[in-house]
Amino acid sequence: xxxxxxxxxxxxxxxxxxxxxxxxxxxxxxxxxxxxxxxxxxxxxxxxxxxxxxxxxxxxxxxxxxxxxxxxxxxxxxxxxxxxxxxxxxxxxxxxxxxxxxxxxxxxxxxxxxxxxxxxxxxxxxxxxxxxxxxx
DNA sequence: GCCAACGTTGGC
DNA sequence: GCCAACGTTGGC
Numbered sequence: 789x790x791x792x793x794x795x796x797x798x799x800x801x802x803x804x805x806x807x808x809x810x811x812x813x814x815x816x817x818x819x820x821x822x823x824x825x826x827x828x829x830x831x832x833x834x835x836x837x838x839x840x841x842x843x844x845x846x847x848x849x850x851x852x853x854x855x856x857x858x859x860x861x862x863x864x865x866x867x868x869x870x871x872x873x874x875x876x877x878x879x880x881x882x883x884x885x886x887x888x889x890x891x892x893x894x895x896x897x898x899x900x901x902x903x904x905x906x907x908x909x910x911x912x913x914x915x916x917x918x919x920x921x922x923x924x
Numbered sequence: 925g926c927c928a929a930c931g932t933t934g935g936c
Numbered sequence: 937g938c939c940a941a942c943g944t945t946g947g948c
Contacts, residue, residue, distance in 0.1 A: 820944095902940090903943080
């Protein structure tokens with residue numbers, strides 16, 4: 789079991805849309821680091837869903853329902869997609885500012901490598917984020 | 925194979 | 937809307 793975080797601009801694809809659809813194809817990744825992370829996902833892995841640009845907060849938990857396969861939106865088989873399903877929304881979204889303020893996250897990719905759109909999350913950090921989401 | 929130029933992402 | 941960071945591209 790691994791933990792991940794994916795980013796999406798809510799204008800492009802939001803958590804609400806994922807809940808409404810029940811499942812989505814996580815495609816369109818065109819960055820090798822992010823691609824490698826997608827490939828490392830296993831079925832059932834949990835994925836934190838982060839809204840970038842508008843919101844800048846982690847809003848929900850999803851899970852991997854299908855492991856990496858060739859991205860249907862790409863011309864090349866080099867790129868992959870996965871399928872994800874919503875699990876549950878966070879009670880309180882965890883904003884990027886709160887993560888930046890917390891020393892436990894100083895090496896977290898969301899802080900260190902702002903442009904990466906798919907990243908692994910240590911279990912300790914995943915648990916910490918869930919704990920933060922319980923508090924207002 | 926290096927590195928400058930360019931494009932994109934995403935926080936502010 | 938601006939700009940910093942950084943990945944990618946392409947010339948040499």
